[in-house]
Amino acid sequence: MENNNKELEARMAATIGVEVGPQRSWDPVNLPMICHWCQAMGDDNPMYTNLEYAEQSDQGSIIAPPTMIQALTMKGVTETPAPGSVSRTEEQPYVLDMLDEAGYVSVVAVNCDQEYFSHVKPGDDISHIMTIESISELKHTALGEGYFVTELWTFINQDNEKVAEMRFRLLKFKTPQQAQRPGSAGSQSNKPKAPQRPRPGLNRDNAFFWKGLKQGKLLIQRCTSCQTLRHPPSPMCPSCQSLDKDVVEASGKGVVHSFVNLHHPALPAFDDPNPIALVELEEGTRLVAGLINIEPEDVRIGMPVKAEITQCDDELTLALFSPVTE
Amino acid sequence: MAAGSLSGQAAIVGIGATEFSKNSGRSEMTLAVECVTSALEDAGIHPSEVDGLVTFTLDNNPEIEIFREIGGEELKFFSRIHYVGGAACATVQQAAMAVASGVCEVVVCYRAMNERSEYRFGAGMQDTQAQADFETAHYGWYIPHGLVTPASWVAICAQRYMYETGATTEDFGRVAVAARQFASTNPNAWFYEQPITLDDHQNSRWICGPLRLLDCCQESDGGVALVITSAERAKKLNHKPALIKGAAQGACDDPQMMTHFYRQDITRLSEVGLVAKQLYRQAGLTPDDIQTAVIYDHFTPFVLPQLEEFGFCDKGTAKDFIRDGQITMGGRLPINTHGGQIGEAYIHGMNGIAEAVRQVRGSAVNQVDQVNNVLVSAGTGVPTSGLILGQ
Ligand SMILES: [Zn+2]
Numbered sequence: 001m002e003n004n005n006k007e008l009e010a011r012m013a014a015t016i017g018v019e020v021g022p023q024r025s026w027d028p029v030n031l032p033m034i035c036h037w038c039q040a041m042g043d044d045n046p047m048y049t050n051l052e053y054a055e056q057s058d059q060g061s062i063i064a065p066p067t068m069i070q071a072l073t074m075k076g077v078t079e080t081p082a083p084g085s086v087s088r089t090e091e092q093p094y095v096l097d098m099l100d101e102a103g104y105v106s107v108v109a110v111n112c113d114q115e116y117f118s119h120v121k122p123g124d125d126i127s128h129i130m131t132i133e134s135i136s137e138l139k140h141t142a143l144g145e146g147y148f149v150t151e152l153w154t155f156i157n158q159d160n161e162k163v164a165e166m167r168f169r170l171l172k173f174k175t176p177q178q179a180q181r182p183g184s185a186g187s188q189s190n191k192p193k194a195p196q197r198p199r200p201g202l203n204r205d206n207a208f209f210w211k212g213l214k215q216g217k218l219l220i221q222r223c224t225s226c227q228t229l230r231h232p233p234s235p236m237c238p239s240c241q242s243l244d245k246d247v248v249e250a251s252g253k254g255v256v257h258s259f260v261n262l263h264h265p266a267l268p269a270f271d272d273p274n275p276i277a278l279v280e281l282e283e284g285t286r287l288v289a290g291l292i293n294i295e296p297e298d299v300r301i302g303m304p305v306k307a308e309i310t311q312c313d314d315e316l317t318l319a320l321f322s323p324v325t326e
Numbered sequence: 327m328a329a330g331s332l333s334g335q336a337a338i339v340g341i342g343a344t345e346f347s348k349n350s351g352r353s354e355m356t357l358a359v360e361c362v363t364s365a366l367e368d369a370g371i372h373p374s375e376v377d378g379l380v381t382f383t384l385d386n387n388p389e390i391e392i393f394r395e396i397g398g399e400e401l402k403f404f405s406r407i408h409y410v411g412g413a414a415c416a417t418v419q420q421a422a423m424a425v426a427s428g429v430c431e432v433v434v435c436y437r438a439m440n441e442r443s444e445y446r447f448g449a450g451m452q453d454t455q456a457q458a459d460f461e462t463a464h465y466g467w468y469i470p471h472g473l474v475t476p477a478s479w480v481a482i483c484a485q486r487y488m489y490e491t492g493a494t495t496e497d498f499g500r501v502a503v504a505a506r507q508f509a510s511t512n513p514n515a516w517f518y519e520q521p522i523t524l525d526d527h528q529n530s531r532w533i534c535g536p537l538r539l540l541d542c543c544q545e546s547d548g549g550v551a552l553v554i555t556s557a558e559r560a561k562k563l564n565h566k567p568a569l570i571k572g573a574a575q576g577a578c579d580d581p582q583m584m585t586h587f588y589r590q591d592i593t594r595l596s597e598v599g600l601v602a603k604q605l606y607r608q609a610g611l612t613p614d615d616i617q618t619a620v621i622y623d624h625f626t627p628f629v630l631p632q633l634e635e636f637g638f639c640d641k642g643t644a645k646d647f648i649r650d651g652q653i654t655m656g657g658r659l660p661i662n663t664h665g666g667q668i669g670e671a672y673i674h675g676m677n678g679i680a681e682a683v684r685q686v687r688g689s690a691v692n693q694v695d696q697v698n699n700v701l702v703s704a705g706t707g708v709p710t711s712g713l714i715l716g717q
Contacts, residue, residue, distance in 0.1 A: 022349055022443060084444070091449050125351060158351040198451065198474065200466025201458030231588070232467050238580075258486035258592065261535035262478050265450045270472040273535065278482050278587050286588055288482075290471040296535075301489045318470055 005138060008102050012147070014266060015095045015132050022127035022156070023073050024082040029064050029124045037068050063119040069155050069164045070114075072126045085127075091265035095132050095149055099172040104146050106178065110169040118163050125158040133167065146173025195268035196313050206233055208247060213317040218307050219247040220285050231285040252307030254281040254321070261296040275299050279321055293322040333608045335426035337560035337567035338418065338715065340369025340553030341680040346516050346671030349443040350547035358387040358438035359395045361549035366396075369553040370564040371432055378403035378424050378433030382413035382674070385437055392436065402430045409583065411624060411705025414675025415713045419573035421554035431555060437676040438549030446545055450474035461583070468585065477542055477625060479584040480707055481534040484627035487593040488536060491642040493630060495536050499527030500648045501626040502540045505662050507654065509669025512691045516544055517669045541626040543667035550676035552683070568686040571609035571699065572714035576600035584707045595628065598635035598703065601712040606637075609714045611699060613637040616714070618685055618694040619659055619701040620678035623666040628706045633659075636701060655692060663692040675704045682715045 027033065031049070038048050046053040047063055054062040064072070075081055088094060096107070120126060136148035153166040202210055212219035221233040225242035236243055257280040261273040275291040277299065291299060292308060305321040312318055342365030344350065344357050366373050373396040379389040380403075389404040403424045407413035414437070421433035441447065451474045454462045473479065487493060506522045509515035522540065530539040560567035579596035580589040589596065606612060613636060621632050630644035638659055639647040652658040664670045664681035671677055682700040684690040699716035 086444060086446075089446075089449055090452075127349070127351075129349075156349065156351075160347050160349055160351055197472070198469040199453040199455040200470050201454035201463040202466070203458040203460070203463045205460065206463055206466065232464065258482050258489070258587075260473070260478055260481040260485060260537075261532070262472055262481075263532040263534060264477075265448075265475065267450070267472060267474070273532065274472045276471050276473050276478070276482075278486075278592070288468050288471055288473055288585075288587065301486065312470075316470060320471075 008098060011093070012095050012098055012135050015093060015098075016135065017131055018092055019129050019131050020088050020092050021086055021129040022084075023075070023086075023130070024084040024127045025072050025125060026076060026082040029072060029120055029122050029126065031062065031122055034062070034064050034068070034122070037065060037071065041065070059119060059121075061121055063121050064124075066116045066120070066164070067114065069116070069120065069126070070153070070166060072120070073128045073155070091267065093268070095135060096172060099147060099149075103178065104172045104174050106144065106146075106173050106175060108143065108171050108173070110148065110171055112169070113167045115165045116163070117165075118161065120157070120163055124163075126155055126163065128153050128155045139171075141171065141173065143171065144173040144175040144179065146171050194313070197269045197316060197318075198267075199316065205235055209233060210317075212247070212249075213309055213319060216309050218250040218252055218309065218319045220250050220281070220283055222246055222248050229283055229285050231287055248283070250281050250283055250307070252319070253324070254279040254305055254307075256299060256301055256303045256305055257286055258301060259291070259299045261299070277305065277321060279305060287319070290318070290320045291322065292320045331608060332422055332426055332573060333571050333610070334569055335557055336422040336554050337557050337569045338552050338679070338683050339555055339560045339563045339565065339567055340365040340367070340371065341551070341683050342366070342368055343514070343550045343673075343677065343680060344438070344548050346514065346546050346548040346673070346677070347442075348516075348545075348547060350440055354438050354440050354444075354549075355387050355391065355395070357440070357547070357549035358392055358436055361438055361551040362392060362396060362434050362436050365434060365551035365553045368564065369555075371553060371555070373397055374399050375432045376434050377401060377430040378421060380405045380407070380417040380420050380433060380435045381437060382407040382410060382417060384410050384674075385439060387436070387438055403433065409705070409709045411622065411674040412708035412710040414622075414679065414704040414711065415573065415702055416575045416704065416711035417676075418552060418554060418570060418679060418713055419575060419711060421552075422570045422573050425554055425556050431559070433554045434551055435554065435676070436549065436551040437673055439673075440547045441672065442545040442547050448475055448477065448542070448545060464583070464585070475534065476584055476707075477537050478534040480625040480627060481537045482587060483592050483707070484625075485536050487627060487631065490593050491630075491645060493645040495538065496524060496528065497630065497645040497648055498536070498541050498626040499524050499538075501623065501629045501653070502527050502668055504654050505623060505666040505668040508663050508692050509665025512665050512670060515665040515670040516546065517665060537625060537627065543624045543672045546671040546673060548671050548673050548677075550673045550680055552676070552679055566687050566717075568683040568715040569717065570713065571611070571716045572605035572712070574601045574604035574608065575709070575711045576604070577709035581709055583709075586707065593631060595631045595635050595706050595710075597710050598632050598706060598712070601703070601710055602636045605701070605712050605714050609699070609716075611714060616659065616699050616701045617697045618663060619661050620664075620666075620682050620703065621661045622675055622678065622703045622705055623662055623668050624672070624705065626668070629661070632703055632706060636703070655694070660692070660694050663690055663694060678702055679713065682713070686715050686717060
């Protein structure tokens with residue numbers, strides 16, 4: 001349990017400060033929108049709806065009620081983002097989803113603070129960027145154990161000026177009953193499907209390679225005219241322009257020609273960091289492959305490695321490489 | 327220069343740009359027409375005279391739509407060049423060829439994107455299953471292993487470069503520090519008044535070891551346009567012309583799009599060497615004749631081999647050149663005096679060409695003394711291009 005949370009907390013911490021958005025408004029700020037808001041809220045301040053009054057004020061025109069800011073960029077009843085919005089991607093996992101998966105399925109809003117920097121007026125085009133500002137340690141509250149999460153919403157106008165900020169704080173928690181119940185969200189049986197690696201695109205030029213891996217073989221294309229090996233595969237031999245080719249099975253032995261330790265984007269299907277090598281096979285061709293059974297900081301150029309043909313999921317088999325221990 | 331040579335026949339006579347931001351708040355087409363018309367105004371040429379338009383891949387503004395917007399009358403040449411940032415200087419090459427051959431008279435090269443607010447190249451590639459054409463399928467060799475971003479592809483070559491030359495991540499950091507220093511005095515730069523130290527670089531988070539966050543350029547919204555016409559007409563216009571003395575494209579040595587992992591020596595940017603050879607020959611110049619350069623800096627590690635391929639230092643010695651301060655103001659070759667794509671904005675090379683024009687005019691915010699010739703490179707790790715602009 002202790003360990004589980006450490007891993008979760010590290011993943012959650014990685015989301016702090018990651019900007020998501022912008023989420024745009026459906027329409028520029030306009031008078032009917034303001035009137036509807038004021039009627040619903042029972043606010044009869046003439047600065048918001050009385051054109052004549054507002055024209056003679058310091059502002060020179062009507063302004064939108066500051067507290068309306070959050071409504072301006074809402075998706076609307078269809079939950080469709082307005083055109084120009086940039087949605088959250090897989091590389092921007094949402095901390096509340098992580099907490100759901102880990103069994104902290106209950107939520108309660110704690111508080112919401114808004115700060116305004118300039119007035120929003122009809123014609124303004126408002127969008128917002130959302131970041132996670134902070135995540136508390138694991139807290140034991142009267143409701144149950146959980147985490148306080150503070151979201152920071154930054155609202156900007158068409159001139160890229162910050163017009164308002166909103167801090168929205170909530171508690172994601174599990175009730176004592178939820179915490180005790182085996183098989184509840186977060187336990188093994190109920191886990192979502194394991195994240196999958198991105199898929200390669202198969203075509204007539206490369207399909208044999210991927211088929212070979214499914215049969216447990218690492219294949220290298222060979223020109224049958226001049227015997228030159230080549231990878232990645234291609235229709236024509238660059239050495240003699242022959243279209244005739246077959247394949248040889250690689251021994252799987254090679255050395256690390258170069259490598260990286262990938263941290264960003266931290267994709268769910270991979271370790272973080274993810275060591276990936278450019279391997280030079282003993283046959284002479286090179287290929288890119290993930291490294292396994294090694295700590296990222298121990299990878300070295302020139303290190304001998306061998307292929308481990310690995311079924312990653314139902315569809316995908318890859319040649320990963322592990323260090324050769326003498 | 328031999329008869330029939332491209333050198334000196336055309337000039338960049340106008341430059342225009344929008345502001346550079348993280349969220350432009352307006353459409354890409356708006357950015358495009360803004361920068362195109364501002365470049366024409368800078369040149370003193372009426373938009374109706376434009377008869378050629380050139381851009382490069384991943385720009386989403388159709389040539390003919392821009393032509394309509396600006397009230398164009400007869401469009402005689404339009405081109406969209408492959409390989410993204412590698413094509414930046416090639417836009418000027420094609421414009422110069424079109425002008426020199428008499429195909430057209432006024433060509434505008436443009437680039438306008440909401441790259442930061444709408445796309446984000448750094449987010450990584452997704453599945454390529456759906457489109458398994460040859461080019462897309464190529465990424466299938468990398469993405470199932472997690473090698474999904476431009477930074478990760480560059481990092482493979484950078485690690486080997488460090489191994490072979492003794493360069494360190496601090497040497498990469500010095501490139502970023504120099505760029506941010508120049509940006510700090512450029513009011514148009516996103517990182518205006520925000521210089522960094524080598525410690526800042528070394529303390530920035532890993533993106534893909536050996537690359538840290540501060541080795542990667544920004545992602546930006548914005549647009550830049552350039553106006554090219556004949557050297558003859560250029561003499562009668564608003565500004566001192568930036569003569570196009572050399573303009574070249576290059577691909578060689580088992581070229582790939584970002585992944586030249588199969589060439590014998592992956593530490594080399596052989597296509598940059600091919601561009602360099604052509605540029606110097608066309609212009610009748612040597613590296614000694616270049617006073618300042620714009621060296622494409624999407625990722626700092628590729629600045630080092632570029633300095634070598636262009637002949638500013640020997641292979642494997644760029645680290646010493648940089649440690650000696652030669653790329654900063656007062657050094658042998660101040661580079662990216664606008665702040666580069668690290669400090670000013672990432673407009674895929676086009677803002678760097680505009681800076682080279684300002685250096686030739688003598689109007690740069692970080693002006694280098696007595697500039698006769700400026701070298702400009704384009705995106706590296708991809709089929710690339712380059713320019714020599716001068717008096
Ligand atoms: Zn052959």
